Amino acid sequence: xxxxxLYNQTCYPTQKEAFTAAxxxxxxxxxxxxxxxxxxxxxxxxxxxxxxxxxxxRVMMTDVxxxxxxxxxxxxxxxCERYDYEYWSPAITAWVTAIATVIAAKVLWTRIFSRETL
Numbered sequence: 031x032x033x034x035x036l037y038n039q040t041c042y043p044t045q046k047e048a049f050t051a052a053x054x055x056x057x058x059x060x061x062x063x064x065x066x067x068x069x070x071x072x073x074x075x076x077x078x079x080x081x082x083x084x085x086x087x088r089v090m091m092t093d094v095x096x097x098x099x100x101x102x103x104x105x106x107x108x109x110c111e112r113y114d115y116e117y118w119s120p121a122i123t124a125w126v127t128a129i130a131t132v133i134a135a136k137v138l139w140t141r142i143f144s145r146e147t148l
Contacts, residue, residue: 032117034080036110043114045075045083048107053087056103065092072102082109 034041035048038055042048049071056068067090075083084106091099111117 032080032112032114034110034112035083035107037107041110041112042080043112044077044080045107046071046077049074049085049087049105052105052107056087056089063094069100080109080112083107
């Protein structure tokens with residue numbers, strides 16, 4: 031089983047992908063004109079492994095007067111289990127082996143026991 035990173039009830043393969051999803055989720059505009067938009071992932075963890083990690087996002091805040099202010103927001107992604115090829119590979123291997131065994135047995139059975147005898 032492989033370990034992933036959980037954000038918003040989705041298990042991503044790497045920490046970086048989970049933080050990218052967290053950044054893309056931050057986009058809001060209120061009726062009074064204030065807004066919050068994620069600009070970039072400052073510290074998004076590993077690009078090759080999953081697991082829990084606390085990182086930071088850069089968020090641009092716009093106030094009522096249209097003034098922009100950049101802030102840093104902390105986000106934590108949690109560890110999760112991914113049911114991907116690595117998880118299912120033993121079952122796939124067993125299934126392919128069983129099918130190959132059945133085909134080989136059928137071929138041998140036909141060759142050995144389907145001959146006419148004298």
